[in-house]
Amino acid sequence: MVTEEGTGLRAMMPQADAAEWFLSAGGQPHANWRNEAWVTTGNGDYDPACALAHLKCPALFVMATGDLQAPPEEAEIARSLAGSDSAIVRIEGHHFTPYSGGALEVAASAACEFFLKFLRDQAAAT
Secondary structure, three states: OEOOOOOOOOOOEOOHHHHHHHHHHHOOOOOOOOOOOOOOOOOOOOOHHHHHHHOOOOOEEEEEOOOOOOOHHHHHHHHHHHOOOOEEEEEOOOOOHHHOHHHHHHHHHHHHHHHHHHHHHHHHHO
């Protein structure tokens, strides 16, 4: 899954920030995480954008400005393809920055506001 020194194995997420986050979080007591992937595509590519055409509801994109796993430019394109009801929140940092601390609070608050607005809009329409 991520690069682990001394193993010599290929990784799905070879970026240093991915290894740092997964190996740290996975090493926590009761984490039950293993550094492995069961299924990959033939070339290792993963493209969640293929689902955007089938999206039937607003979407919130939480984008890290220095993300190497999901580049910010691609998040901006995905947001534009998702429809006018969708929104984007930009957080300074790498892919895992929004997973903790103040950035998590920003992302979680934005998600709460987004979902409440969406649910209120849905309730008003019925």
